[in-house]
Amino acid sequence: MVTPLEQVFPGLAKGDYRITSPANPDYNCLAWAVADTGKWWWPGPDEKREYWPPGVLRETTLSAFQEVLALLGYLPCVDEAVESGFEKVALFADTSGKPKHAARQLATGRWTSKLGRMEDIEHELGDLEGAVYGSVVLILKRPVTAVV
Amino acid sequence: MKAIMGTVRNGQIIADQPVEWPEGTRVIMEPAAKEETLEERFHRLSAIWHRETAYLSSMTEASSHPAYQQIIQLGPDVIPLLLRDMQARHTHWFAALHALTGAEPIPPSAAGNVPKMVDAWLSWAKEHGYQW
Numbered sequence: 357m358v359t360p361l362e363q364v365f366p367g368l369a370k371g372d373y374r375i376t377s378p379a380n381p382d383y384n385c386l387a388w389a390v391a392d393t394g395k396w397w398w399p400g401p402d403e404k405r406e407y408w409p410p411g412v413l414r415e416t417t418l419s420a421f422q423e424v425l426a427l428l429g430y431l432p433c434v435d436e437a438v439e440s441g442f443e444k445v446a447l448f449a450d451t452s453g454k455p456k457h458a459a460r461q462l463a464t465g466r467w468t469s470k471l472g473r474m475e476d477i478e479h480e481l482g483d484l485e486g487a488v489y490g491s492v493v494l495i496l497k498r499p500v501t502a503v504v
Numbered sequence: 505m506k507a508i509m510g511t512v513r514n515g516q517i518i519a520d521q522p523v524e525w526p527e528g529t530r531v532i533m534e535p536a537a538k539e540e541t542l543e544e545r546f547h548r549l550s551a552i553w554h555r556e557t558a559y560l561s562s563m564t565e566a567s568s569h570p571a572y573q574q575i576i577q578l579g580p581d582v583i584p585l586l587l588r589d590m591q592a593r594h595t596h597w598f599a600a601l602h603a604l605t606g607a608e609p610i611p612p613s614a615a616g617n618v619p620k621m622v623d624a625w626l627s628w629a630k631e632h633g634y635q636w
Contacts (some may be wrong), residue, residue: 360555365559398563400562405615406564406616418608473554473566
């Protein structure tokens, strides 16, 4: 049986994922990726409804997302391979380059994602690529000792 | 002749009131169209909105969905339903409440903090006499 999640993300249909939290509308993918589940991070036009770090351009562009992640110590890296001593975040964007999703790498090399207002899941990076989140366009890393 | 309403029970149609038409009058029977209440319409649109936007990371993109906009078009009578749902489930009715009331009670310090944003709206609604 195809689950509602698999209907939205056909890449999950092979079953190589697991739900790791109940649905929660209090935080989103970027918040989860940067380990701040106390806020909904997104550069929406209304600065009272969605959190975006002060000083960073409030626009849904890859460069703005990259700038936010740089504030947290993340710099672009070559690929998604596990690197000892580093943690990684992947940014997904649509064909116009507009960011749609962020995922965080686990120590095992698998990835964890918060799906909008839905659940957190553990998955393979490519599982979420498709019509909804587009594709992985940038991987960034920081030393695991970096202070948020 | 005035139409008569009734209800199907155990395969029989029971009229809501005595039928005074002449004996032998032929009648046509068909299910009455059920009129949706405001609450039913809200829940139907809300379910569509959840199903089609729950995976989105952007509140703005989610609140632009046609079902969300149709909920706003239900007008001020829907405000108590929004408040009740927001209190129970932290549903993101912030843009709808703003559109319907013109208010924006979320303090800058609560930006993006959904529980605090919900509290701010519920406090505002209480102060302004809303019941939900």
